[in-house]
Amino acid sequence: MLQRDSMAxxxxxxxxxxxxxxxxxxxxxxxxxxxxxxxxxxLRDDEEYLKAIEPYTRGEAGxxxxxxxxxxxxxxxxxxxxxxxxxxxxxxxxxxxxWTRGGNGQFFTPPAVAxxxxxxxxxxxxxxxxxxxxxxxxxxxxxxxxxxxxxxxEPFFMGIDIDPNCVNLCALNSWIFNLNxxxxxxxxxxxxxxxxxxxxxxxxxxxxxxxLDKEDLAGIWTVAMNTLKPAA
Numbered sequence: 168m169l170q171r172d173s174m175a176x177x178x179x180x181x182x183x184x185x186x187x188x189x190x191x192x193x194x195x196x197x198x199x200x201x202x203x204x205x206x207x208x209x210l211r212d213d214e215e216y217l218k219a220i221e222p223y224t225r226g227e228a229g230x231x232x233x234x235x236x237x238x239x240x241x242x243x244x245x246x247x248x249x250x251x252x253x254x255x256x257x258x259x260x261x262x263x264x265x266w267t268r269g270g271n272g273q274f275f276t277p278p279a280v281a282x283x284x285x286x287x288x289x290x291x292x293x294x295x296x297x298x299x300x301x302x303x304x305x306x307x308x309x310x311x312x313x314x315x316x317x318x319x320x321e322p323f324f325m326g327i328d329i330d331p332n333c334v335n336l337c338a339l340n341s342w343i344f345n346l347n348x349x350x351x352x353x354x355x356x357x358x359x360x361x362x363x364x365x366x367x368x369x370x371x372x373x374x375x376x377x378x379l380d381k382e383d384l385a386g387i388w389t390v391a392m393n394t395l396k397p398a399a
Contacts, residue, residue, distance in 0.1 A: 175246040179258055182239040186232040190223060194262040202255070202335045204233075205240050206364075209342055209376045247343050251312060253278060255336050256303030275302040278309070285309040292321035297394050299355035301326030304337035308344050316345075320368040324348035325391055327355045334363060341366035342376050349379070349387050355395060360388045 223232035341348040353360035
């Protein structure tokens with residue numbers, strides 16, 4: 168379980184806090200923009216990436232806010248691969264709570280609970296694993312961790328969330344943890360779907376990320392909705 172006093176967590180919050188101090192943006196905006204720029208870099212969407220980082224490029228090279236954001240992403244990937252801790256959810260909750268200043272924060276499933284539920288479900292290769300309110304994707308990640316590393320790409324993971332920030336967090340986690348996953352921006356209760364991402368993995372370290380629109384998701388969304396229907 169990630170400890171909030173861990174060196175990696177302190178370093179990440181310090182880097183993003185420094186970005187906030189240098190730019191005047193609140194921590195909530197910084198972490199949201201950071202996750203989005205990470206995704207755009209992975210997607211190789213140069214046009215959107217350059218637009219997204221423009222407010223963070225002022226200053227001397229190596230000392231700019233964007234340099235801190237790049238360093239934070241590198242640290243996140245290295246820490247995740249070394250310790251297999253889902254860091255993004257805890258980081259988002261910590262910084263978002265400071266941003267809202269007593270307002271409505273977001274609270275994700277604690278890692279220990281996600282691990283317990285994953286063990287109870289006993290995920291197997293070839294299964295379809297769906298979380299209709301995925302948040303940062305902790306349930307999907309913990310389910311994957313029940314399998315050997317070289318087989319974690321075999322289940323088909325699906326996450327749905329109504330909050331686009333959560334969709335971005337879950338998509339980034341899916342890429343970092345090498346999952347074959349579709350993360351959908353949608354409402355599992357109303358049946359509405361607006362877009363999302365597909366993370367691709369081959370079990371040998373190869374991975375990719377694709378942005379999907381509503382039309383791309385039509386068939387997958389039908390499968391997800393049918394999965395959520397109660398048994399007759």
